[in-house]
Amino acid sequence: MTWLIAEDEADIRNLVAMMCQAWGHTPQTFESGQKVWDWLDTLEATHQKITALPELVLMDIRMPGKKGNEVAQRMRTLPQFAHTPIVLMTAYSLSESERSAMMTGDGVDHILNKPLPDFEQLRTILHDLVMRKQSHDSTNST
Amino acid sequence: MIPPTPPNERELSGVIHRVNRLGAASERVFSRLYKGLGGSSGGHEDTTQLIDQNRQLQASLSQRNVEIERLNSILASIDEGVIMQDNEGRLVLVNETARKLLGSIKAFWQSELGTLFNDFREITAVDAELSPLSEPTRVQINNRILGAQLAAVADENGSRLGTIIVLRDVTREALSERLKDHFITAISHELRTPMAVIKGVSEMIMASNTMPSHRLLETLSRNVDVLDRMIVELLDISELSSDSFSIRHEQIKLDELIGNVVNGQAPETNRAQLSISLLIREAAQLVVYGDDQRLRWAFGHLLQNAIRYTESGGRITIMASPGDEENIAIQFIDNGVGIIERDLPHIFEQFYRGEARTNSGKLIDPRGLGQGLFIARRVLEAHGGYVTVNSMRGQGSIFTVVMPRA
Numbered sequence: 001m002t003w004l005i006a007e008d009e010a011d012i013r014n015l016v017a018m019m020c021q022a023w024g025h026t027p028q029t030f031e032s033g034q035k036v037w038d039w040l041d042t043l044e045a046t047h048q049k050i051t052a053l054p055e056l057v058l059m060d061i062r063m064p065g066k067k068g069n070e071v072a073q074r075m076r077t078l079p080q081f082a083h084t085p086i087v088l089m090t091a092y093s094l095s096e097s098e099r100s101a102m103m104t105g106d107g108v109d110h111i112l113n114k115p116l117p118d119f120e121q122l123r124t125i126l127h128d129l130v131m132r133k134q135s136h137d138s139t140n141s142t
Numbered sequence: 143m144i145p146p147t148p149p150n151e152r153e154l155s156g157v158i159h160r161v162n163r164l165g166a167a168s169e170r171v172f173s174r175l176y177k178g179l180g181g182s183s184g185g186h187e188d189t190t191q192l193i194d195q196n197r198q199l200q201a202s203l204s205q206r207n208v209e210i211e212r213l214n215s216i217l218a219s220i221d222e223g224v225i226m227q228d229n230e231g232r233l234v235l236v237n238e239t240a241r242k243l244l245g246s247i248k249a250f251w252q253s254e255l256g257t258l259f260n261d262f263r264e265i266t267a268v269d270a271e272l273s274p275l276s277e278p279t280r281v282q283i284n285n286r287i288l289g290a291q292l293a294a295v296a297d298e299n300g301s302r303l304g305t306i307i308v309l310r311d312v313t314r315e316a317l318s319e320r321l322k323d324h325f326i327t328a329i330s331h332e333l334r335t336p337m338a339v340i341k342g343v344s345e346m347i348m349a350s351n352t353m354p355s356h357r358l359l360e361t362l363s364r365n366v367d368v369l370d371r372m373i374v375e376l377l378d379i380s381e382l383s384s385d386s387f388s389i390r391h392e393q394i395k396l397d398e399l400i401g402n403v404v405n406g407q408a409p410e411t412n413r414a415q416l417s418i419s420l421l422i423r424e425a426a427q428l429v430v431y432g433d434d435q436r437l438r439w440a441f442g443h444l445l446q447n448a449i450r451y452t453e454s455g456g457r458i459t460i461m462a463s464p465g466d467e468e469n470i471a472i473q474f475i476d477n478g479v480g481i482i483e484r485d486l487p488h489i490f491e492q493f494y495r496g497e498a499r500t501n502s503g504k505l506i507d508p509r510g511l512g513q514g515l516f517i518a519r520r521v522l523e524a525h526g527g528y529v530t531v532n533s534m535r536g537q538g539s540i541f542t543v544v545m546p547r548a
Binding site for chain 1: 327330331334335336337338339341342343345346348349350358361364365504505
């Protein structure tokens with residue numbers, strides 16, 4: 001399965017990509033929010049039927065160009081990403097109102113604080129989220 | 143007895159003037175009477191007594207006048223703004239400093255200060271002749287941040303005569319506190335990033351059964367270095383800010399030192415795709431007394447600054463020459479994004495970080511603690527030199543260092 005990873009800090013991006021590989025997924029990495037935005041542009045313009053749409057989206061909040069939550073908000077307007085689990089990461093402490101604006105307004109499923117949780121803990125958090133979203137979707141569709 | 147409301151300055155002098163006139167007039171009347179009645183002994187004594195009383199009254203009035211003048215000149219000359227209000231909230235006195243701080247009386251009524259009085263209107267009796275009514279507050283007025291302390295003024299019996307507000311300009315303090323907060327937020331982010339990598343990589347190594355790859359170990363060691371550099375820089379900053387900051391005095395050849403700095407940052411210059419040229423004139427003359435390590439550090443920050451704020455394809459030129467008999471001039475010239483007018487006066491201040499944008503409007507978000515220019519300034523000042531900047535948005539920047547020759 002493909003996991004989308006957007007993070008401007010090269011080391012963190014590589015680290016998360018390596019973890020993702022260790023868990024048996026294929027990382028699709030972007031070095032800025034803008035790059036994801038551009039990718040969404042082509043996706044929309046070409047009505048491309050991408051076979052391997054990401055199963056999970058993991059993005060940093062503060063990135064040059066577009067912020068993670070701005071990208072998340074746009075993704076939620078696209079049918080391809082209506083139910084994709086979206087997780088944001090941040091090294092800054094967010095206020096309760098910023099947090100809830102991202103969770104309800106921008107359609108973010110989970111916000112991780114940096115330093116990221118332990119390798120095993122992170123695996124559990126992300127995989128549980130994927131499972132939860134999938135079961136939720138299947139309940140909705142039946 | 144209910145104490146009268148303190149009158150304002152103009153009212154008071156008007157009243158005093160009128161009393162004086164009345165005094166003079168009555169003296170004339172009485173002296174005429176005295177002349178006219180001359181001979182009547184009883185009348186004579188009464189009149190003399192009246193004249194004496196009148197003189198005393200005049201003397202005490204002019205004494206009072208002098209006291210008021212003195213008080214006014216004290217109030218006018220002090221650095222704090224002083225505003226007095228009577229029990230109805232009317233402005234009784236606004237000293238010169240208060241007028242300057244507020245900009246206008248209108249600004250007083252439009253700000254929180256205008257309503258402060260109302261908050262404590264009900265308090266009619268107080269313990270002391272001057273008792274603070276609240277914690278000092280901060281108010282934004284006239285593009286300044288003012289510290290305001292409200293106090294009740296009472297007579298010796300404790301009944302309130304009015305309110306006094308003392309104002310102090312705390313704009314600088316407030317700004318430096320804000321800068322410090324920003325700096326701490328930035329630092330925690332900068333420290334957390336390498337920490338996150340070190341933690342994550344080591345956990346991955348522990349979780350896997352195979353030998354860690356070279357790439358993982360390399361990432362690990364690089365981030366330990368980053369963290370180490372930052373901690374060293376933090377220690378340096380705190381040392382620079384302390385009073386005990388001192389430098390060594392050795393003879394240093396600046397052309398060699400600058401050459402080393404440029405070579406040391408060659409990888410970064412290449413990565414940023416910038417061309418760099420070093421122009422040295424009269425190398426033999428470029429000798430200073432100073433601290434080799436600190437100067438390397440100061441020039442390193444100036445170069446790093448040029449690298450960070452110049453877009454790829456740009457050019458950096460460093461020129462060093464004996465400026466005159468006594469000084470050496472070193473210039474760092476780039477054709478980068480430049481510095482906006484708002485940031486220009488502050489870039490050498492501690493904790494300050496400008497908001498630089500590329501020509502296409504993208505915000506440049508440099509990593510690191512952002513204290514390089516402050517460090518450069520402090521180091522150069524410790525060497526008896528200084529650094530200035532000349533820049534315009536989109537037009538590049540020129541940093542000029544002047545140092546005394548050895």
